[in-house]
Amino acid sequence: xxxxxxxxxxxxxxxxGWRGERGETFVCELKRPSILTLxxxxxxxxxxxxxxxxxxxxxxxxxxxxxxxxxxxxxxIAKAAMVAPTYDELEAHGVELTDEQLIAIFRFTQWxxxxxxxxxxxxxxxxxxxxxxxxxxxxE
Numbered sequence: 586x587x588x589x590x591x592x593x594x595x596x597x598x599x600x601x602g603w604r605g606e607r608g609e610t611f612v613c614e615l616k617r618p619s620i621l622t623l624x625x626x627x628x629x630x631x632x633x634x635x636x637x638x639x640x641x642x643x644x645x646x647x648x649x650x651x652x653x654x655x656x657x658x659x660x661x662i663a664k665a666a667m668v669a670p671t672y673d674e675l676e677a678h679g680v681e682l683t684d685e686q687l688i689a690i691f692r693f694t695q696w697x698x699x700x701x702x703x704x705x706x707x708x709x710x711x712x713x714x715x716x717x718x719x720x721x722x723x724x725e
Contacts, residue, residue, distance in 0.1 A: 595668045598693060601685040611686065617694045618665040628665065633658050640691070659687040666694050 595616040602609030620637060623629050629637045636654040663682060664672040667690070675682065682690070 596697075600689045601683065603680075603683060603686075605683075605685075613667060613690075614669040615666045615690060615693055616668055617697065618662070620662065620694070623661060623665055629658060629661055633661075656687075659691055662694055663687055663690045666690050 595614050597612060597614050599610040599612055602611050620629070620640075624634060624637060633654055636651060637658045640655065640658055660672075660682075663686075667675075672682075
């Protein structure tokens, strides 16, 4: 028998924080939406398809594309990925995601929590023995 709830997997992850300090994190619950499904359902509009395709196959590289379009694609992905807090909840409180956070969310949606290992290693190097376990923000 299929457990449908197991298929709605989300993970609590530590993203880079807002102040840009090494070791500072923002804890967020994320899921991994499909870019192809977002495109098929119209969440990624036709004018953004070329940029979404490039990001999907080559990753984020603002020097190679239209920065405005890349930003719109990354925001669409972040809105679909954020479970707690939601993107709309942050926006309601006047909080905007940083470029680093948007890129980290994109990487998580494509490659899972392992894509954040580099950020975690930087945090561990900075924070010492606790490995970045002391988080400055919570997902509440």
